[in-house]
Amino acid sequence: MEAKPRPVVDHSRCEGKRECVAVCPFHVFEVRRIEDGDFARLSWAGRMKSRAHGRRTAYTPGLDQCRVCGLCVTACPERAIRLERRP
Numbered sequence: 001m002e003a004k005p006r007p008v009v010d011h012s013r014c015e016g017k018r019e020c021v022a023v024c025p026f027h028v029f030e031v032r033r034i035e036d037g038d039f040a041r042l043s044w045a046g047r048m049k050s051r052a053h054g055r056r057t058a059y060t061p062g063l064d065q066c067r068v069c070g071l072c073v074t075a076c077p078e079r080a081i082r083l084e085r086r087p
């Protein structure tokens, strides 16, 4: 069976503006300090950008509640969220 699409946040684009938190009807997102491993995987420019935004970024602790409505994809001003099928 094909995997269900799910929201994936590009931490190199996300500026932690919380539009996804506001728009998701199922409380999938939270915005918090970027995890050290995710920060380390950013490019040099990405790390500079992350620092400029207080290292805040979106995570998806409520992923299981996602109904694939796409509102977060449309709402994100940085185009940092995609719906992807991943195993």
Ligand code: SF4
Binding pocket: 007, 023, 024, 025, 026, 027, 028, 029, 065, 066, 067, 068, 069, 070, 071, 072, 073
């Ligand atoms: S696709 Fe819809 S339900 Fe899923 S995380 Fe985005 S806003 Fe929430």
